[in-house]
Amino acid sequence: MEHVYAVIMAGGIGSRFWPRSRVTRPKQFLPLIGGQSMIEATCERLRSWLPDEAILVVGSGIHEPICRKLLPWLPQENLLLEPAGRNTAPCIALAATVLQRRDPQASMICLPADHYIGDDAAFRDCLQQAVRASRDGRLLTIGIQPDRPETGYGYIRAAKGEGARPVISFHEKPRREQALEYLASGEYFWNSGIFVWQCHSLLQGMERHCPQIHQPLQALPPTGNPAFPQALEETFANLPSLSIDVGLMEPASREKDRVAVISSTFPWSDVGTWQALHGMREQDPEGNAATGQVVLVRSRGCLVEGGEERVIALVGMENTIVIDTEDALLVCRMDADQEVRAVIEDLKQRGWHEPL
């Protein structure tokens, strides 16, 4: 497909996979599933049908070395470095601004670098369907058919119909009773954070709903200009931190025929927690997923990640996460994995910076 570009959002500094993830190597750069890092897998999924020049990565400045190392094929000018993290709205607006100047007819697929996609062909078909649907100016989002009352995701309510269905409303992470209602109604999708639109539609939307982000970015010099990095840094320093959902998609969904959702047809996970990862790993008959030199005695439902240097033995353990790295060890109850962030805070307060 011509004039189609993929923008991979790789600016996350997720700490939920500590101690495997670190400040210098967050989740998207880890080989959590299979041998490839999440970002490599995401890129390969797109490179099968898009040329390298049509793939852009937006990442944090501190991750430039690892991006270059993992993605040596990525054209130099297609790695956009954010001087500061400002959530997805500035990230996407920056990529759109750059792309629009390169190709005024550009269509843009925005997707996170760290999601699991279970069927590459279905994923491609779905994105291509969205690209076609977005040609009339609509902002498309990919919705995931929910299979459980998940409280960790945002939800999208869609009008009845086939194909690209009008979005009625966006809903933040619900409480459990609400999630059960969403699931039972059959009218709701999970918000995957994957978006498809024409560059100029997106920029129009940003101009209307997020002028405080749109205008400073429009004022940037061309990327090739020696003044660009300095200008970008100063601009980002003053931008608000805002998600594209709250900044653009929610207000735009109140306009008629402006926002639509296409149902996914591929297995998907945002691999948000160790628990989610455990569910995706191959497990023994007792539900254990282990890597490294691991001895399990009367244990079940455990996720164990070790290396070749040390033996890890579990005795009588259930539903426990054990992540062993060179300088840090995590032992965590499976359903407490959201609280790993408290460890990070504690380490910071103690001034133990090495294992962060």
Place this chain on the structure above:
Amino acid sequence: MEHVYAVIMAGGIGSRFWPRSRVTRPKQFLPLIGGQSMIEATCERLRSWLPDEAILVVGSGIHEPICRKLLPWLPQENLLLEPAGRNTAPCIALAATVLQRRDPQASMICLPADHYIGDDAAFRDCLQQAVRASRDGRLLTIGIQPDRPETGYGYIRAAKGEGARPVISFHEKPRREQALEYLASGEYFWNSGIFVWQCHSLLQGMERHCPQIHQPLQALPPTGNPAFPQALEETFANLPSLSIDVGLMEPASREKDRVAVISSTFPWSDVGTWQALHGMREQDPEGNAATGQVVLVRSRGCLVEGGEERVIALVGMENTIVIDTEDALLVCRMDADQEVRAVIEDLKQRGWHEPL
């Protein structure tokens, strides 16, 4: 007291404290409580009232270097090395044979190297009382007043009375209902494995009840004789493996006025498991006992042993043992700590010998 000798039994190869304990450094050589190893603490407790020459250590040949290192004051000839582990009967009989030749009037206190004693003065008084009581030829054992229906210890039933009370019977580790009955009756002690007797009484008893051990040891050349080590090795190779309880104390207790028990007056623990150790360590208000660089998030009742090299974080864990060493890590449910042995067996079967 003259003619009084202490024989410290240090031949254990206990694997229940794996991965802290190893084949080359079992429990008695570890500083599990306080800064001293168990064997050092045991020796110091005796050196406060016995001369160094009156202390003998019986250990395994493979532990000679660590014994010499930890006990530099121990006279060369007072370290008896067993060529093979044959349980306590051959160990004690060997020590008695050697002692009897040195001092025909010798009184012998036999005690394990790896017990916790909470009151050194009371311990000394108790042993001295036992030495005096043993002068009429009786075999004395120290009984511990039970405070719970422990199923992991042997029990001793004593006749009513004060001081050194005749032993009615010895009982192997009971089932729980039986242990509850023992506890309720008030007639039973735990078998501490601490014994006091005159050398010649012990040897008489061995001659009668364990001739298959007694006779070969009597035939040994003097310890100073160059032929001694070789003779000892050949002798031990053919000795049966037998505990002093089963081999001597049980049959002797069926003789009239032959075996007696003295109640302990000191806090005692055999520190048999990680769980027992956890109960003896200083704990935070949530019942956690941790050493090393440890971060605890919403965790309680845990024992964590780490070092200075790695951060250990526990999140949402309860009643869990985490023992971190350079080449092996144990994560174990508190009440499953008896099953640590299964890990050792598994490691052996896999041929992973380094962490044993």
